[in-house]
Every structure is written in C-alpha cells, then in structure tokens.
Amino acid sequence: MSKIKCNHCHLEFEENIMIKENDLNFCCKGCQGVYHLLKNDGLDSFYEKLGNKTIAPPIELNNDDISKFDSLNFLDNYVSATNEGFSQIDLIIEGIHCAACIWLNEKILYDTKGIVEANINFTTNKARIIWDDEKLKLSEIILKIRSIGYNAYAYDSSVADVQASKAKRDYFIRMMVAVVCSMNIMMLSVAKYTGFFTGISKEVKDMIHIGEFLLSTPVLFYSGWIFFKGAYYGLKNRMINMDFLVATGATSTYIYSLFILFGAKGESYFDSVSMIITFVLVGKYLEVIGKKSAIDTLDKIKSTLPLEAVVIKDNQRKVVALNSLNIGDIIEIKAGEKVPVDGKIVFGSGSFDESTLTGESIPIYKKVNDTVYSGTINIDSLVQFEVTKSFKNSTFSSIVALLEDSLNSKPAIQTKAAEISKGFSITILSLAFATFVVWYFFGLDLGFDYEGTDTFERSFIVAVSVVVIACPCALALATPMASLIGISELAKKGLLFKEAKFIETLASANCVVFDKTGTLTKGELSVVKARFLDENIYKIQLLYSLLNASKHPVSISIKKYLESKYENLEIKNLQNVKNIEAKGMSAIYKNIEDKEFEIIGGNVELLREFEINYKFDSSKTVYLFAINKKVIATFELEDKIKDDAKEIIEYLQNKNIDVVMLTGDNEQVASKIAKELNIKKYFAKQTPVSKANFIKELKKENKIVVMVGDGVNDSVALTNSDVAVAMGSSADISLAVSDIVLLNSTLKSLKEAFEISNKTYKYIKQNLSLSIIYNIVTIPLAMAGYVIPLIAALSMSLSSLMVVLNSLRIKMK
Structure with missing residues (x-):
C-alpha cells in the first residue's frame, strides 16, 4: 500500500487511514484541525519556515485537567508577580522540534490578547510567559498552546535536577569510553609510526589497523554521537557549528581509514578519529558539570530556610x-x-x-x-x-x-578560538570539497606519487589530507592547553578556577569590587585594646565564666583573648544567669563563704540599667565587666583589616584597575576601612540586591567586573559579575556560585591570580597566532597534493606539539 505525506506534520502514513479534504491530506483529525487554525489566524507561513522538516502530530490531550492551572495552590507555587503588576510563569513546552516550532508558539502567544511577553529557549524548551491576569487566565494560555498541537506544564526545579543528573551521567559514560579506547589506540599507534620509519610487515600493519578500527568505532558512533546530534540540529537551523566540524573531520578520516583497512594503498588514521572526539568531549563534559552545579546551588540556597x-x-x-x-x-x-x-x-x-x-x-x-x-x-x-x-x-x-x-541568563564567554573556529569550519570544508573537485575533474598530479590509485581515490586522499592537516587540533588546543598549565600553576598557589575561560576574563578585567567583612577584613571581632582596673585572677575567672555562658560574637572574642593571655582559667559555677537582649549578661556567684557577688558584662547601656555610671567613649565595639557595681575591666573590639589587603589594593591601582568597596556596614566603619586602604570609591549600607544592581550598572558602562566576596549576602552580586571570586572560608553558597576560589583565603593569592592569568592569556594569544600561521602555510601545500595524509597527520601532531611546548613556558619564571 502506498504512503503519502501529511500536509501538516509532513510525516508519511498509510493511504487507508488518510483524511482527505479537497487537495489536502491529513494523517489525523489533530493535524487537520491545527492546519485550519493556522490558516484562519494567518499563520500559515509556518509551513514555509518548516520547509521539508517533519514534526510530531498534535498531542491528544484530555482537557479535564485544565482547571488546575487556575487553582490557588497552583498559582501560589508557580506564578509570581512582576514589578509592573503582571503575572509571570516558567513553562516547559513539550513537542518543540525546531526553530519553526518556536516561531509558531511565540507568534500565537503574542497574538493572544493579554499576553505581554513570551520568550522560548530553543535549547531547553523553557518558556517565560508574562500576562495580564485581568484579561486572561493561565488555563486559557495552556489551551492556546494545546490548540496548535503542543503541550505545556510548569517548570519544576526538581525535574530540571533529574534531567541535569541524567545528562551528566550520560556524558561521563561517553567520555570514559572515549578515554579508555583512545589510550589503547595510542599504544597501537606507537608501534605503527615506529614501523613506518624502521620497517613493518604488512601482516602486522593489518592487525594494527584492525585493532584501531575496533577501538575507534565505539568512540566515533557512541561517544561522538552527541556531535552528530549537535551537527544535525545546527544544520536544521542553518548553522555550521563546531559539532559539524568535529563530526565531519572525524567521519571523513574514519571513512578514509576504512578504505585503507579494506586494501587501499596508504596509512589509516583511526587514532586521529578517536583523539578528535575525546579532546572535544572532555570540554563538553565540563559544561554539563557547570549546569548541574548551578541547579545544585539553587537547591542548597533554598534548603537554608526552614520548611x-x-x-x-x-x-x-x-x-x-x-x-x-x-x-x-x-x-x-x-x-x-x-x-x-x-x-x-x-x-x-x-x-x-x-x-x-x-x-x-x-x-x-x-x-x-x-x-x-x-x-x-x-x-x-x-x-x-x-x-x-x-x-x-x-x-x-x-x-x-x-x-x-x-x-x-549569565552568558558564556566566547573564547577567541571559538570565534575563529566558526568561520574556520566552513572555510576548511569548502576548501576540501573544492580540492576534491579540481583533482577529480582536472587530474592534477603535482605532489607525491599516487601511482596505482584511481582518480577518485587520488582525489579523495588529497581532500582528506586538507581536512586532516587543517583539523583544528592545534587551534582547539591553543586555549585549553595554556589554560590547563596556567590552572595547575594557580592551584599550586591555592587558587581554584572552576572553568578555564575565567583566566581570559580575569586578564581583561578593569574593575574589581570588594565586599568588606570577611574579604578585606578578617570577618571576626578581635580585642584591640583591653584595660584591667583590677587584675585579680579570681575576678578574671568570674569574667571568663560569664563569657563562657554566652554565644554572642563579642563574648566569644573576649573569651579567646583571655585564653591567650592567661593559663589554666577555671570556670566558676554561676547562678541566676540572665541574657539581657542586645546589652549583655548578668549572674550571681556565691563563694565557699556563701558571700554573694553580682557580676555583669556588656555595653554602657547595661551598666546604666544596673545603676552604674561609667563614661566610656569609643568608635569601636565596647564590652565592660563589673562586680558589685564596680568596673573591673574594659575591652574594645573591631574587625581587623587583613594583612595583605593593602598590597592587593595598591597592585590593582598600579594596573589602572578601578577598585570599589561595597559593604552592609554603616558609613563610619566603611569610611574608616576605605581610608586605611586608600580606596576612593566605597558604598555603605548595601543590601544584596543593591550590590547586584551596582554590578549591573558597572557592566552597562562596559566594565569587565571582578567581584570578591565571602557571604550569602554576596551571592547575587557574585553571579552578576563577569568573574566571581570567593574566599576558601566563605559560606557554602558563595563557594557554589563563584568562578574562582581562594583556597587559603588570603588576598595575596588574588594578586597571584591576576599575574598568572595575564601571563597565561599572553601565551593563549601566541598559541592562536601559531595555529593560524600553521594553517595558512600547510593548507595550500595539502591542496596542491604535496602532503599525503600520513604527513598531514604528523604535521598536525607537530603543530599540536608546538602549542604544548609554548604553553609550558608559563611554568618558567
């Protein structure tokens, strides 16, 4: 029985189930309904955008569940209000296959009265919809999406977490298969290349080819499947991406190697197939880890609140x-x-x-x-x-x-290698094709002796030589190799870069924003001045006992101070211990003679409350201790500046990098710290939101912003910066959202981060230049037939070695 195409979904189906309407053919009533809906709404240009691509038929759904979208429980959980007073929801749209599907959904939503904004992400199928709930119900939006053959449900972070975990696991398995196979292929390749120069029998070479074939096949078709998939979707959206270049280069080399395996004259390059896939797959895996980390971060933040x-x-x-x-x-x-x-x-x-x-x-x-x-x-x-x-x-x-x-929404920083590779991919494929055509039709014979090969095989060998010699290994290695060595050097200095791309961004930064507490300062109160009016050890022990009963930061700091000053302090048994909110503590102590002592410790207000008139003026945090209404000791505390804070500020200012301090502390404290560190720009009483907004404004001024912080209050500002730097002692949330972690929590290591990043970025640019010059020289030689695939592969390896050796110079002082 013949098959025909549906006028809506373009899928083929048996003629006996056809729904015929004039000259139109539909595979089901759903396709017929959607076709007429689009026609009536003037959206039939969808089919021009769809072209010959196929889509799934409309999903058959029961609309009995539609009322749940208007329930108060659903709206409370998934719908939020915008600053303008509109309603907002994130939906996952099921059934999207291509850019035409995106266009259709956005078009029909924008044409719906009451919709303010509708943006759909092609990669995730996640749609953010903003609407006026006085004109439109959420259930009506869902019905509108369903009416054109798609389905929508609320975005749930738990679902996203499951998907991210699944993707991470899948990439890891594919990567490990590629790594294991590639390591074994390289062992066989050593024997093959050694035999090329010293002599090797045909039987042994054939066995090596078979072994490489068996190992490279799962690498290409299992591990490399994601590149074929990426290339396919890129082509569907009329884009030649890096996935397409990787897939084409690896497949062409694999096909040529199959010719050699089955008797053609020459050398196989199964090792190149495996290494191309493995190198790029490792980078892809790191991207997946980053996405999973982002989801874990949000879950960790949410879990800090009670349920x-x-x-x-x-x-x-x-x-x-x-x-x-x-x-x-x-x-x-x-x-x-x-x-x-x-x-x-x-x-x-x-x-x-x-x-x-x-x-x-x-x-x-x-x-x-x-x-x-x-x-x-x-x-x-x-x-x-x-x-x-x-x-x-x-x-x-x-x-x-x-x-x-x-x-x-944080955009990925595009490296120069990626930018070059976009045009590089199309150029190399075009040159390889042109080379094949010229050699095939004009029979050029300018290079090595290809005697014994027919015209097609000779043309194919030369074209493959162009692809192999121009394979972007050196170009692809230019950034990661230098970055890898740079990162290892940074790690030795106590610096953890979560992604290599932040080396380039840090080297280009022109503004550094510091949090104060815990970043420029030590983040804990320290006794800077202590005065004992009566240093009787018995009375000191009463003070120590009172401090031991409190968990207040001031009490803890003074307790540490006493422990460093006195040995064998004894804790006395206090009675009637009271905590006086925001002022201090009081207690009663009875000695062996049953003599009673009233002891208090706290601020000046507490002493007044106990009718003790004691004047004490200080800009610092003050703690006073009294026994039976007589002051025994006074303490002044402050958060001290870190020893290396001034050094990093001077270094940045000498590099013409703007330095800004943002703090939640009051103006008096902020002014004092800024003056001591010679920071000209500082802002006090900053909230997490105002810090983030300040970073956004700096970026609008084309500033490349580095944010250095350590608390949960810095997390939003950190994620809005170009590079987020956290101290190793930071809160878990700050560490999770940061791009760079200073493991030893010293600002000296931040200076080293700038120095090594600048050095690494310098060698990255040199590597890119070397790679480009290499391709400019060798590609014309390969096109002219002066380079056989074996020499092309060796040349490609040489260019990679050149990049590696240049990158190793980063280690040199």
Missing part, C-alpha cells in the same frame, strides 16, 4: 508550611531559629544576626514594631512577629529568585 513556621492563632500554636502563610499571621521563633518570612515584631525583643543579608558583623537589636527579614537568625530570645510579606515575596526568597535569573 515550616509556628503560627499563633486563638492562643494556640500550629505548625504551617511556608507556602501556606498569610499576611497578618503571627509567627513565633525561638532563640537560634531562622526567620522564615519578613515581618514586624509584635511581642518581645532580641538581637538578630543579619550577616547573611547585609554582611554586618554585629547583631542588630530589634524591638516591637521593628522589621525582621527572612534568612536572618534570632540569637537570644523568644520573639513573635506579624507576617508582612508572603513567603514568595520575602527578602530571602527574592534573593533566591534573583540568583536563579542570574545563573540562567
């Missing part, structure tokens, strides 16, 4: 999921717990650690009517607050959303 909150209603406490919290609910949090959503205190008071948001190293005292922010930690007391923002719109959730956008 539930304690809500007080009608004098009863009930545990409620964060998504179910409503504005106006009263939430209770105990000491040590995280604030789940933004709110206003209605009962109690206490100190809150806001370092995750502002970078401020000192806890902030909050009382009734003060605002508390999600992600901050209640340090010392029970507090109740009224919810003022939903979970989705709270401060920490907003930071997560910004971070997700930054990770998804």
